[in-house]
Amino acid sequence: MNFLARTWVGEWLTGLGRIAVMSRDAVMSLLTFKVTWKDLLYQIYFIGIKSQSVVLVTGGFTGMVLTAQTYFQFHKVKMDTATLAVVGVSMCSELGPVLTALMVSGRVGAAIAAEIGTMRVTEQIDALRTLATHPVDYLVVPRLLASQIALPLLTIESIVLGIGSGYLVGVHLLGIDPTYLWFNMLKYTGNLDLEIGLVKSFVYGGIIALVGCYKGMTCGMGAEGVGRATTEAVVYSSIAILISNFFLTLVLQRIAQMLL
Amino acid sequence: MIEVRQLKKSFGSQLILDGVDLKIDSGQSAVIIGRSGGGKSVLLKHLIGLLQADAGEVLVDDENITWMNERQLFHVREKFGMVFQGAALFDSMTVAENVAFPLVRKKKYTAAEIEKRVVAALEMVDLPGTQKKKPAELSGGMRKRVGLARAIVYEPQILLYDEPTTGLDPIVSDSIDKLIIRVRDQLKVTSVVVTHDMRSARRVGNQVFMLHEKKIYASGPPEEFFASADPIVRQFVDGVADAKEIIF
Numbered sequence: 001m002n003f004l005a006r007t008w009v010g011e012w013l014t015g016l017g018r019i020a021v022m023s024r025d026a027v028m029s030l031l032t033f034k035v036t037w038k039d040l041l042y043q044i045y046f047i048g049i050k051s052q053s054v055v056l057v058t059g060g061f062t063g064m065v066l067t068a069q070t071y072f073q074f075h076k077v078k079m080d081t082a083t084l085a086v087v088g089v090s091m092c093s094e095l096g097p098v099l100t101a102l103m104v105s106g107r108v109g110a111a112i113a114a115e116i117g118t119m120r121v122t123e124q125i126d127a128l129r130t131l132a133t134h135p136v137d138y139l140v141v142p143r144l145l146a147s148q149i150a151l152p153l154l155t156i157e158s159i160v161l162g163i164g165s166g167y168l169v170g171v172h173l174l175g176i177d178p179t180y181l182w183f184n185m186l187k188y189t190g191n192l193d194l195e196i197g198l199v200k201s202f203v204y205g206g207i208i209a210l211v212g213c214y215k216g217m218t219c220g221m222g223a224e225g226v227g228r229a230t231t232e233a234v235v236y237s238s239i240a241i242l243i244s245n246f247f248l249t250l251v252l253q254r255i256a257q258m259l260l
Numbered sequence: 261m262i263e264v265r266q267l268k269k270s271f272g273s274q275l276i277l278d279g280v281d282l283k284i285d286s287g288q289s290a291v292i293i294g295r296s297g298g299g300k301s302v303l304l305k306h307l308i309g310l311l312q313a314d315a316g317e318v319l320v321d322d323e324n325i326t327w328m329n330e331r332q333l334f335h336v337r338e339k340f341g342m343v344f345q346g347a348a349l350f351d352s353m354t355v356a357e358n359v360a361f362p363l364v365r366k367k368k369y370t371a372a373e374i375e376k377r378v379v380a381a382l383e384m385v386d387l388p389g390t391q392k393k394k395p396a397e398l399s400g401g402m403r404k405r406v407g408l409a410r411a412i413v414y415e416p417q418i419l420l421y422d423e424p425t426t427g428l429d430p431i432v433s434d435s436i437d438k439l440i441i442r443v444r445d446q447l448k449v450t451s452v453v454v455t456h457d458m459r460s461a462r463r464v465g466n467q468v469f470m471l472h473e474k475k476i477y478a479s480g481p482p483e484e485f486f487a488s489a490d491p492i493v494r495q496f497v498d499g500v501a502d503a504k505e506i507i508f
Binding site for chain 1: 305308310330331334335337338340341342344345346348349350351361362365410411
């Protein structure tokens with residue numbers, strides 16, 4: 001048991017260390033402007049544009065169900081018009097960034113790990129290195145940068161859709177007064193909630209790209225190795241998003257209180 | 261010149277190389293032979309810094325590359341071109357993009373210069389007019405030729421070949437051998453070929469090294485090496501399995 005724990009903890013710490021080294025290399029590469037615009041734009045297209053359907057469904061239906069659930073509880077204490085305020089705050093600071101990141105990690109994180117993992121298995125990464133190209137410069141940096149640009153934009157889209165669909169459900173399905181519903185939402189949903197959500201999504205974008213790239217670059221040989229890397233990329237990035245969400249919430253709220 | 265001194269490498273608990281010594285002079289065409297899984301490709305990857313030794317030294321033109329990090333190795337790798345066993349072409353790119361890749365990354369050539377060099381490299385490997393094809397549309401032999409075109413397009417001083425004829429039929433293997441010889445003679449490069457194809461080894465090498473039991477067991481010019489009476493060398497050259505190794 002002790003041996004298993006030591007081995008597991010050892011591997012986990014080694015993995016964290018390697019991701020930290022890869023992040024350092026990526027930041028150094030970013031600072032020396034080694035990224036090519038063509039690669040970056042393609043990755044933004046792949047991560048941002050191609051995730052539209054996932055984000056539309058996630059944002060829209062999360063806003064709708066949240067509105068319905070909140071209304072059912074608030075209606076008992078005659079607070080119907082505060083329904084969208086709850087939806088607005090939740091979507092901006094928690095549900096928008098977290099659910100968008102989880103959905104994107106499933107699509108993009110898996111794709112990154114599978115693509116880079118296949119490159120590793122077929123010696124394409126070694127070929128890159130023999131051609132005097134650092135794999136971090138060529139593979140990690142464009143994906144990291146694109147993910148950190150695309151995810152906040154996708155999160156904004158998800159938030160707008162969530163609040164918009166919640167408004168439509170509230171007004172047309174649940175019969176809440178539209179003026180007060182909208183007024184209360186604007187009153188209680190501050191810029192700060194949106195800013196916290198965007199900072200979170202920027203961090204989650206980094207987590208998705210780094211975990212996907214790391215799992216791809218360290219994957220085992222053969223189809224089994226690529227399959228495992230793909231699964232682990234999704235599982236680990238999702239867990240990292242959920243755990244970091246708690247700490248980010250505490251830290252960002254504390255910073256916000258200090259600034260106000 | 262490439263020199264390897266007392267190179268040792270393990271993967272986990274498995275020792276692969278145990279004190280390999282090797283010296284390849286400039287302009288030489290060296291062939292490294294040995295049994296499958298014997299560490300030939302591992303040795304080759306140490307020469308270009310793709311793998312880092314556990315002990316020992318690798319020197320390229322008297323420069324010790326053993327402990328260099330990835331970015332320090334860039335200027336050393338510019339001297340090398342490498343052809344991989346499976347060609348390792350970038351499958352999202354066309355043939356032209358694959359061959360142009362090292363030139364594009366250097367950022368010192370114009371588009372016209374790159375195109376001219378790509379056309380010349382593809383002509384050299386007898387694949388003119390294939391620029392727009394994708395690697396998936398090519399046969400095994402063609403893929404290796406494109407891999408070679410990508411390796412020579414920036415005119416390296418040393419070419420490494422990892423099992424260039426493995427998996428190819430005898431006729432295509434013969435054409436690859438002739439290509440290796442032609443590239444060696446025309447570009448005046450140092451060649452290091454890892455193979456277990458004896459016919460190929462006889463033809464392309466002017467120095468043969470045999471890796472056996474994790475060390476260089478025998479070496480010499482091809483005519484001398486292939487005439488050796490050493491039982492281990494003879495067994496490998498003649499392709500005779502021990503009775504206990506025969507698998508039914």
